[in-house]
Amino acid sequence: MVKEIERVGIPVVHICTVVPISLTVGANRIVPAIAIPHPLGNPAMSKEDEKALRRSIVLKALKALETEIHGQTVFEK
Amino acid sequence: MIRVVHYINQFYGGIGGEEKADVKPEIREGVVGPGMALKAALGNEADIIATVICGDSYFNENMEEASAAILEMVKKYNPDLFIAGPAFNAGRYGVACGSICKAVKEKLNIPVVTGMYIENPGVDMFKKDVHIVETANAATGMRQAIPAIAKLAMKLAKNESIGAPQEEGYIPRGVRKNVFKSERGSKRAVDMLVAKLKGEKFETEYPMPDFDRVAPNPPILDIKKAKIALVTSGGIVPKGNPDRIESSSASKYGKYDLTGVNDLTAETYETAHGGYDPTYANIDADRVLPVDVLRDLEKEGVIGELHRYYYATVGNGTSVANAKKFAATFAQELVKDGVQAVILTST
Numbered sequence: 001m002v003k004e005i006e007r008v009g010i011p012v013v014h015i016c017t018v019v020p021i022s023l024t025v026g027a028n029r030i031v032p033a034i035a036i037p038h039p040l041g042n043p044a045m046s047k048e049d050e051k052a053l054r055r056s057i058v059l060k061a062l063k064a065l066e067t068e069i070h071g072q073t074v075f076e077k
Numbered sequence: 078m079i080r081v082v083h084y085i086n087q088f089y090g091g092i093g094g095e096e097k098a099d100v101k102p103e104i105r106e107g108v109v110g111p112g113m114a115l116k117a118a119l120g121n122e123a124d125i126i127a128t129v130i131c132g133d134s135y136f137n138e139n140m141e142e143a144s145a146a147i148l149e150m151v152k153k154y155n156p157d158l159f160i161a162g163p164a165f166n167a168g169r170y171g172v173a174c175g176s177i178c179k180a181v182k183e184k185l186n187i188p189v190v191t192g193m194y195i196e197n198p199g200v201d202m203f204k205k206d207v208h209i210v211e212t213a214n215a216a217t218g219m220r221q222a223i224p225a226i227a228k229l230a231m232k233l234a235k236n237e238s239i240g241a242p243q244e245e246g247y248i249p250r251g252v253r254k255n256v257f258k259s260e261r262g263s264k265r266a267v268d269m270l271v272a273k274l275k276g277e278k279f280e281t282e283y284p285m286p287d288f289d290r291v292a293p294n295p296p297i298l299d300i301k302k303a304k305i306a307l308v309t310s311g312g313i314v315p316k317g318n319p320d321r322i323e324s325s326s327a328s329k330y331g332k333y334d335l336t337g338v339n340d341l342t343a344e345t346y347e348t349a350h351g352g353y354d355p356t357y358a359n360i361d362a363d364r365v366l367p368v369d370v371l372r373d374l375e376k377e378g379v380i381g382e383l384h385r386y387y388y389a390t391v392g393n394g395t396s397v398a399n400a401k402k403f404a405a406t407f408a409q410e411l412v413k414d415g416v417q418a419v420i421l422t423s424t
Contacts, residue, residue, distance in 0.1 A: 001310060001390075003291045004404030005419050008412050011294040012308075016423040018137045021172060021198045027421075028293035036098070036134045036169070036424050038357040039311070041364030054363065055370045058420070062380065065297045065305075065418045073293075 002027040013061040015039060019074055029064040030074045031057060079123035079234045082151050083112045084161035084177055086170045090130030095354040098169075102131035102143055104150040111219060115160065118227035123234065127154045129177075133169035134353065136176070143173075144180045151181060158234040159185070163192030163222045164199060166214040166394045168352075171199025178207040188233035192226045193248075196397050200248055208233065209248045214394065249284075303417040306384035308407075310392030310400075311365040311424040312350030313341070313358065322391050324351025330390035330403040332410075335383065340369045352393030353424050365422055384416050392423060 003026045005012045014027035017039050022030045033039030040054045064075045082104075087097045089110040108116050109128040116125045129147055136143045151159065159181045161174035171193045178189040192210040193200050200209060210229055212222040225246045232239060242249040258265065265282070272279040297303050314322060320331040338345075341362035348358040348365065363369045371383045388407045392400065411419065 001308065001400050001404035002421055003289065004401055005308070005408045005411070005421070006291040006294060007405075008408040009294055010408065010411055010416060010419055011297060012419040012421055014421050014423065018169070018172065020140075020202060021168065022423070024198050024201045026290055028291070033422070035138055037095075037353045037355070038364040039422055039424055040367045040370075041357065041361065043357050043360070043364075050364075051369065054367050055373070058367050058370045058374065059379075061420050062300055062305075062374075065303075065420075066300050068296050069293045071293070 011065055013064045015057060015061055023072055028069060028072055029067070030072065031061045031064055032074065032076065033057065079158055079231070080154065080156045081119065081123050081125045081158045081160060082127050082129065082154055082156040083108070083115060083125050084129045084131070084147070084159070084174060085110055085112070086167075086173065087130060087132040090128070092130060092132075095352070096356075098132045098134035098354060100132035101135055102129055102147045102150065104129050104154075111223065114219070114223045115227060118224045119231060123158065123231065126156065131173065133167070133173060136173040137169045140176060144176060147177055148180055148184055152185060156185075157187055158230055159187055159189045160226060160230050161189070161191040163210070163212045163219070163226060164197060165212055165216055165218065166194040166197050168198050171197035172202065175199040175203030175207065175209070179203055182207060188230070190226055190230040190233060192222045195248065204248045205250050208239075208250070210246050211248050297418050300380055301378060302381040304382050304384055304415055305371070305380050305418050305420060306411055306416040307366055307368065307371065307387040308419055308421040309366050309387070309389045309423070311358065311389070311422055312348040312391040312393075313346055313362045313366040313389050314349050316345055316347050318347070318349045322349045322389070324349055324391060325393040325395070327391040327393070327395045328399065330388055330407065332386050332388050332407065334386055335368060336385055338368060339372045341366060350391045350393055350424060352391075365424060367422070384411075384414065
């Protein structure tokens with residue numbers, strides 16, 4: 001799906017837990033997530049801390065969308 | 078006697094389904110689950126002395142630690158051969174089988190074999206490194222997969238010469254081998270061309286690799302003005318799954334209106350995905366589709382706006398052809414709606 005979106009000219013950032021799969025699939029901007037059943041959350045945290053964590057991942061994804069890249073790039077933690 | 082260690086996931090190990098996908102690796106003496114049939118297929122020259130069982134999510138979320146721990150377990154049994162799976166079209170299981178086979182082959186220097194469906198993401202990741210027997214896409218193909226895996230594994234263990242992929246049933250590894258043919262190359266090429274012109278079947282001797290890559294688009298210059306859309310393969314749908322998106326092998330996607338939605342709650346949204354433990358997403362779907370945070374960022378002026386619709390499907394055994402078709406369709410809508418960037422989340 002990332003490739004088809006990228007193909008029409010829209011930059012796309014892939015937030016995912018298993019980065020090697022994303023690389024294989026062909027995503028260009030990749031932001032690693034927390035865990036498979038809760039990529040943008042952590043049920044062990046308080047509601048506030050969890051939302052702050054989610055916000056930090058989304059902000060990283062926005063940063064990735066603003067970054068010029070020349071090939072597949074993983075925006076590390 | 079050829080000593081074999083077998084690797085399987087928590088499901089085939091009888092530990093549990095998705096709710097147990099986070100279990101750490103363990104090793105048990107003898108056969109477990111599909112190891113029984115595998116042992117029979119290997120014949121009396123080999124024996125499965127131990128079975129490693131590991132949760133699919135645990136392996137994929139902790140690849141380095143999991144691989145290191147499993148290598149230590151395997152080493153203690155001093156095997157001559159290592160077999161993983163088969164994983165069919167289970168993505169995380171395939172990635173686990175491929176990774177651990179590669180690690181065992183490199184570190185313990187013994188032959189390894191696994192089995193997967195051609196679209197399993199583990200295939201593209203590991204087909205060059207290890208022999209992967211091509212299987213059906215679901216466990217209903219177990220009866221065909223086991224003998225094929227056993228046969229190739231025994232050949233490798235006995236150091237016999239391995240034939241071409243189509244003869245032996247494994248997925249091409251991109252290895253070129255010199256062979257003698259009775260007819261010279263120019264004749265074979267012309268024969269192939271004639272067959273092609275006649276519309277007959279022919280087989281190329283040098284298939285071109287399929288590099289389907291899309292170059293990255295230029296970045297967003299002013300994110301404060303950008304219209305951003307959310308897309309997910311994590312199956313987040315309005316409660317009740319109005320479009321009845323299938324929990325695996327999805328045949329459709331959904332398009333849902335986020336007007337007036339500031340937070341996804343247990344009462345309003347859920348996941349339709351059958352390939353991970355749904356507990357956490359069902360309690361708070363923002364954990365997969367971060368609508369709450371994007372609404373905040375929209376209010377604060379960090380982004381221009383969150384696009385009115387999000388698109389969702391279930392990325393669980395869904396064919397590549399379907400996923401491609403879904404996205405090709407809604408990508409056109411995104412363009413028409415003036416969306417400038419997409420955040421796509423996957424579980």
